[in-house]
Amino acid sequence: MAEIAYWEAIRRAHDEEMANDRMVIAMGEDIGVAGGTYKATLGLYDKYGEERVIDTPISENSYTGIGIGASMVGMRPIIEIMSINFALLALDTLVNAAAKIRYMSGGRAQCPIVMRTPGGTAHQLAAQHSARLARMFMSTSGLRVVTPRGPIDAYGMLKSAVRCNDPVIIIEHEQMYNLKEEVPDEEFFRPLEGAEIVREGSDITLVGYNFSVHLCLEAAKRLEADGINAEVLDLRSLKPLDRETIRKSVEKTHRVLIAEEDEAPVGVGAEIMALINEDCFFALDAQPVRIHAADVPVPYNARLEKAAIPSAEDVYQGALKVMGKI
Amino acid sequence: MNDADKKRLLKEMIFFRRFEDRTFEAYMERKIGGFLHLYSGQEAVATGVLEKAMLGKGTDNDYVITGYRDHVHALKAGAPAREVMAELYGKETGSSRGRGGSMHIFDPSVNFMGGYALVGQPFPLAAGLAMGCKHKGSKQIAICFLGDGANNQGTFHETMNMAKVWNLPVLFVCENNGYAIGTHIDRSTAVKDQYKRVCAYDMEASQHDGMDIETVMEAAEKAIDFVRSGKGPYFIEFMTYRFRGHSMSDAKGYRTREEELEWEKRDPIKIFSKRLIEQGLITEDDIKAMEKDIDDEIENDIIKFSEESPEPKVEDLHKYVLDDDPDPRWIGPLQQ
Numbered sequence: 001m002a003e004i005a006y007w008e009a010i011r012r013a014h015d016e017e018m019a020n021d022r023m024v025i026a027m028g029e030d031i032g033v034a035g036g037t038y039k040a041t042l043g044l045y046d047k048y049g050e051e052r053v054i055d056t057p058i059s060e061n062s063y064t065g066i067g068i069g070a071s072m073v074g075m076r077p078i079i080e081i082m083s084i085n086f087a088l089l090a091l092d093t094l095v096n097a098a099a100k101i102r103y104m105s106g107g108r109a110q111c112p113i114v115m116r117t118p119g120g121t122a123h124q125l126a127a128q129h130s131a132r133l134a135r136m137f138m139s140t141s142g143l144r145v146v147t148p149r150g151p152i153d154a155y156g157m158l159k160s161a162v163r164c165n166d167p168v169i170i171i172e173h174e175q176m177y178n179l180k181e182e183v184p185d186e187e188f189f190r191p192l193e194g195a196e197i198v199r200e201g202s203d204i205t206l207v208g209y210n211f212s213v214h215l216c217l218e219a220a221k222r223l224e225a226d227g228i229n230a231e232v233l234d235l236r237s238l239k240p241l242d243r244e245t246i247r248k249s250v251e252k253t254h255r256v257l258i259a260e261e262d263e264a265p266v267g268v269g270a271e272i273m274a275l276i277n278e279d280c281f282f283a284l285d286a287q288p289v290r291i292h293a294a295d296v297p298v299p300y301n302a303r304l305e306k307a308a309i310p311s312a313e314d315v316y317q318g319a320l321k322v323m324g325k326i
Numbered sequence: 327m328n329d330a331d332k333k334r335l336l337k338e339m340i341f342f343r344r345f346e347d348r349t350f351e352a353y354m355e356r357k358i359g360g361f362l363h364l365y366s367g368q369e370a371v372a373t374g375v376l377e378k379a380m381l382g383k384g385t386d387n388d389y390v391i392t393g394y395r396d397h398v399h400a401l402k403a404g405a406p407a408r409e410v411m412a413e414l415y416g417k418e419t420g421s422s423r424g425r426g427g428s429m430h431i432f433d434p435s436v437n438f439m440g441g442y443a444l445v446g447q448p449f450p451l452a453a454g455l456a457m458g459c460k461h462k463g464s465k466q467i468a469i470c471f472l473g474d475g476a477n478n479q480g481t482f483h484e485t486m487n488m489a490k491v492w493n494l495p496v497l498f499v500c501e502n503n504g505y506a507i508g509t510h511i512d513r514s515t516a517v518k519d520q521y522k523r524v525c526a527y528d529m530e531a532s533q534h535d536g537m538d539i540e541t542v543m544e545a546a547e548k549a550i551d552f553v554r555s556g557k558g559p560y561f562i563e564f565m566t567y568r569f570r571g572h573s574m575s576d577a578k579g580y581r582t583r584e585e586e587l588e589w590e591k592r593d594p595i596k597i598f599s600k601r602l603i604e605q606g607l608i609t610e611d612d613i614k615a616m617e618k619d620i621d622d623e624i625e626n627d628i629i630k631f632s633e634e635s636p637e638p639k640v641e642d643l644h645k646y647v648l649d650d651d652p653d654p655r656w657i658g659p660l661q662q
């Protein structure tokens with residue numbers, strides 16, 4: 001057991017999967033010779049060569065499409081897109097092709113690609129590097145969308161994603177690449193499906209995914225000091241959603257807050273609220289609350305940026321509201 | 327080419343024309359829904375190019391991929407005609423189990439990797455198929471058929487660049503029929519000769535008559551040999567014409583009857599029939615008998631099969647969205 005950073009966990013998963021199966025390749029901008037913007041493929045170019053750790057030109061739609069084509073003939077490409085903003089350029093091949101090929105071929109073809117991309121805000125990267133598009137991918141049939149919150153999931157879910165026969169979108173986060181966690185030395189896999197209760201509680205359920213799980217955990221600590229025992233639920237998979245675990249938790253706590261770094265409209269929180277309405281409306285003792293980003297392009301100015309993006313303080317205040325304390 | 331092959335190829339092209347004509351009738355009878363884009367007029371291209379490809383070996387075939395005008399490419403690649411027609415009928419026995427329709431014929435059992443509605447999307451997919459061939463060290467290549475209209479997509483430029491940089495075994499076949507849906511190439515495209523556009527990527531390319539199957543085959547053989555020998559991608563352009571509209575809803579108001587008649591004189595089936603008659607290989611009566619055999623087969627076997635096949639079950643609506651039999655080690659669910 002060693003404490004490793006999120007980026008090291010991703011790198012280790014790449015390394016093991018590439019060693020295990022020569023059909024696994026990595027593709028993306030600057031991932032080879034340069035070692036990757038987030039170091040997720042550091043050293044792998046030297047180890048596996050340029051045919052398997054492929055530096056691509058800045059052509060997101062077509063290199064993603066090339067990965068998809070390769071996956072249709074048995075390869076297992078792990079495609080890195082440097083920022084989820086740039087994944088918008090690859091929507092045609094991801095949404096129109098990868099997500100639909102199995103279905104429109106009547107199950108006769110498949111696209112087992114993995115697309116990894118950071119999809120959150122960092123610090124003052126401004127509007128074109130700060131998009132959070134989880135809600136867009138989770139509305140696409142035929143994709144899996146997962147959001148590892150720490151090194152254990154980052155490692156174990158990437159390994160599962162490589163072996164899974166579906167196209168998997170892994171949404172990482174710029175502010176998590178250096179986040180550390182004790183990770184077992186022996187190989188393991190983490191399933192792509194299933195929400196996880198990462199902190200047990202009885203008074204309120206704080207639902208998060210990706211980086212917002214950490215905001216929920218921080219808020220839960222503060223709530224504890226106020227005598228409120230919060231449960232924290234990490235969705236882990238946005239598509240498919242684990243509505244059963246959400247229902248069970250809400251039926252236990254009777255109160256719920258959803259924390260998302262995405263904007264609210266047609267978002268993850270909206271979807272979770274709808275599911276709660278459908279599945280356990282009568283279990284609720286209070287109106288649910290969504291904590292989310294402001295519905296604006298992310299501003300450059302640090303003060304404005306901070307105001308646009310939810311914080312642990314926002315989650316804490318929101319929870320107090322659900323609890324009727326303010 | 328021996329005499330038997332010549333006669334076979336003529337018969338194949340006539341079959342493809344009659345198959346498309348019959349889908350037109352079925353569409354008018356509302357047996358076929360959605361969009362229907364017919365290949366009539368361009369038969370010499372798919373037939374001639376794929377005649378020179380590695381086919382007949384199932385999943386060891388060359389890979390073939392194309393746009394939405396895909397019936398004939400699928401048929402020539404080896405997809406059973408019954409299944410292609412049944413797909414148009416939306417039946418469970420169809421090539422894509424009734425889930426794809428006319429624009430999305432798939433038959434991976436013969437490496438026909440699909441028809442795609444997004445113009446330009448098959449470019450990168452084809453390069454990916456080629457990357458797979460290269461990675462496996464196989465002699466297979468990928469062959470991508472698209473129209474001149476697709477060349478104005480960004481994927482054209484992105485993919486030509488990567489195919490060349492990575493030396494991928496892919497043959498891009500441009501079927502230049504002069505129209506991007508209903509807009510003439512002169513009004514949409516700065517460079518008229520499509521093969522010249524890939525000079526920008528230092529790619530080998532050439533342009534040929536696409537109405538004469540023997541010309542097509544000769545050119546395709548050279549291009550395929552080039553790609554298969556590991557020299558990298560090749561772009562081959564064939565000048566051709568579609569005799570029908572872009573799709574069934576097309577009134578063809580964008581082109582003149584004179585232009586159509588000019589091209590109809592160069593009908594690939596007429597050209598090849600005439601040549602075989604002149605060479606004494608076949609008579610007008612033989613061709614009539616051939617047509618009758620084809621029509622009988624289409625009606626009594628292919629259409630009958632499609633009519634009688636079952637529709638997909640409504641309870642199977644959610645099948646094929648994701649892997650229907652996933653490995654729980656990777657998928658879960660998570661044990662709490």
